Amino acid sequence: MERQGDEVHVSQEEVTGAVQPHVMRYVLGVSLLLVVILMSLIWIVGSVFR
Numbered sequence: 001m002e003r004q005g006d007e008v009h010v011s012q013e014e015v016t017g018a019v020q021p022h023v024m025r026y027v028l029g030v031s032l033l034l035v036v037i038l039m040s041l042i043w044i045v046g047s048v049f050r
Contacts, residue, residue, distance in 0.1 A: 001014060
């Protein structure tokens with residue numbers, strides 16, 4: 001924690017009380033990729049059997 005006049009500056013680690021791993025961005029990226037692939041497969045298979 002750092003005071004600058006009337007302002008108090010706190011780091012993100014101090015606010016959350018823990019170190020934030022950056023795993024979530026990979027989980028979101030992989031799940032987005034899987035959804036795009038799955039939706040594409042559904043669209044392609046649906047148009048082939050129509």
